[in-house]
Amino acid sequence: MQALELEKFLPYRLSVLAQLVSESLHDLYAGPYGLSVTQWRVMAALGRFAPLTASDVGQRIVMDKVAVSRAVAGLMKRGLVERSADLDDRRRASLHLTPKGRAMHADIVPLALRYEAELYQALSAEERQILNGLCDRLFTHAKLLRSPP
Amino acid sequence: MQALELEKFLPYRLSVLAQLVSESLHDLYAGPYGLSVTQWRVMAALGRFAPLTASDVGQRIVMDKVAVSRAVAGLMKRGLVERSADLDDRRRASLHLTPKGRAMHADIVPLALRYEAELYQALSAEERQILNGLCDRLFTHAKLLRSPP
DNA sequence: ACACAATAGTTACATTTGAAACTAATTCAG
């Protein structure tokens, strides 16, 4: 029988690496700004592409609508995000950052980019490109495997 | 100001990829065998290195002791794992798979390896090595960043 | 026009997870 060496098993390694990185990044903005990972992702999406509907946000950041709804509720309660009704389709509502939300976003973006830059120190410029390419192809392939052809 | 493009942001990409892969794999053994991700990881560690104490398991699979404790409780309730007291140090207890647990482990390992092989289809043999090397270095570096020198 | 399916988003309930407190056993300092 083949042996499963967990420490060399790709799904396991990806999971451990992603978790470590995600937690490290979270440490940077959780304390000072009191945001959860999902809340920060919603803010990042809105900071770049607002106005977006909740579904748009979900599509962009690969998050289901319940999670988006909860994150948005929390952000609105803190006055970081506003909602304006869509008159064409009253089920929809477009979301955007408030001035306060924009300010926080502007604070956090450099922190996040700096962390990414520090992480990338481990790799050469060429290796960074290679890594990104490989991740893309793995992701595309994994999606294919999931909904079999 | 620099812009944060979430879809090109390394921590985000790693997180999305790892989650997709982890869920796909989970689909393979969750239904038929009713194991959670953490339970499966504990079984994988024991299948390969038993006997281990709970702390040993935690070290191997990068999981905190509370999670290990809960996973082990569930596995013992189902008769997949057994505990034998350590007479030298009665705080410790070494864990190992039961015959039933070993049988399930033997069922699942090929499924997991097959999934990994399918995933690796997206890459050439050389690229697989490169990816593993890059992940290793990122992981080591991310750990360094976390507990600053 | 009208019933019926589909879509946006929220709420409710059950399960999982995390942090901290707790128990029990061991080690170490004086």
Added chain:
DNA sequence: CTGAATTAGTTTCAAATGTAACTATTGTGT
């Protein structure tokens, strides 16, 4: 030796998450 500090592991309580049901609105087929 004895009491404080450590270590292994469990339990508890609160917060996060997933699933499914629900409301409200829009689209579709006949």
